[in-house]
Amino acid sequence: MSYSWPVKPFDKQHAVRGFFCDPRIADGEKSFHFGVDVSAPDGTAVYAVEPGTVYLSGAQNMAVLGARGHSYWHVVPAVRAGQWVARHALIGHIATGWGHVHFAERAGGQYWNPLRGAALTPFADYGAPVVDRIVAERGGLPLDPAALTGVVNLLAVAHDNPPISAPPPWDGLPVTPALVRWRLARGAAEVVPWTTVADFRSTLIAQSRFSTVYAAGTRQNHPNAPGLYRFWLARNWDTRRHQDGSYRLAVEAADIRGNVGRGHLDLLLVNGSV
Ligand SMILES: [Zn+2]
Structure with a gap:
């Protein structure tokens, strides 16, 4: 209702x-x-x-x-x-x-989530979230995605824009997407299937999970100062469990109405050459 x-x-x-x-x-x-x-x-x-x-x-x-x-x-x-x-x-x-x-x-x-279907009404969402950046890193330091070895972390920076902007000083500030997921493919072959890392579409996630969803460097909005939403995709991901070669890491960020923004990062695993 x-x-x-x-x-x-x-x-x-x-x-x-x-x-x-x-x-x-x-x-x-x-x-x-x-x-x-x-x-x-x-x-x-x-x-x-x-x-x-x-x-x-x-x-x-x-x-x-x-x-x-x-x-x-x-x-x-x-x-x-x-x-x-x-x-x-x-x-x-x-x-x-x-x-x-x-x-x-x-x-x-x-x-x-009051913005889910059949709750707070009317609520339309226009425009898809944005996948701003996809990063491979280790110990907080960015890695060259074209020369990955060993154990790495994968992150995505993503945001959505509210369908109606608030007035200054809160105008133009981001909000979180409702869903973030990723997968890894090698050519046409799916290597890691779609994996959801953030799903805010229905009920509140346990607060104890905050640091497993949002990575260090995440910021909230402040007046005239946009927040930054850094999502963990995979932590301590061992590239050695996959054959060396080219892969495509795809990321999707969706809003509560299902508008989807996409991004990808091409990875080259080179464990055999080190
Ligand atoms: Zn509030």
Whole structure:
């Protein structure tokens, strides 16, 4: 069952400046973003997307618990704890300095991606994510992909662009793709089948897995400062398990609506010549 936007107009798509599972890195803490950041000016009225009972958590965080739970962060409540609210009831206003409501959906003990099909509606995504770069490295140092030997790490830098840009200073900043996968081929022969390394399309990934999905050097967005999303494709990948020769490493990054961006890196394995 789908639900509307938490700000007016309910039936029109709004700018989302933070996607589900975007990296959040602050004070040494690293986490997957557990909701979406709906951009709107400070003071904007926020409404319940579904009916339920109000739960207050701190001065600016609240949830409405019904069949599912929806939480609304950086919102000054206009309702009382325990109060029952109808769908589209006013529940609060965006707190000063935040410029967005962090909106999350929880059901069955898990956080869910609100942008998946049949959830937050309407939401269209235009344009495919971008695979910016594919890198072979060892110990953090880039390697020449045309002369690979021994054990290496494979990474991809990828991003998506929100379908509607938020206003400055959050305009033009990237968001994470919803899906990243790779495969290795030698000519027409598939050597490593499509392998998914990040899948943010449904439920939140365990926070303990953060550093197995996002590689060092990953940054989150800050005002006027774009984030960088570095995905591990393979760690400690032993090139000696494959014959020397030419291979093509293909990477796909997809958004929540299935638009796919592609990139590739040609590898030459040369273990026999060292
Ligand atoms: Zn947020």
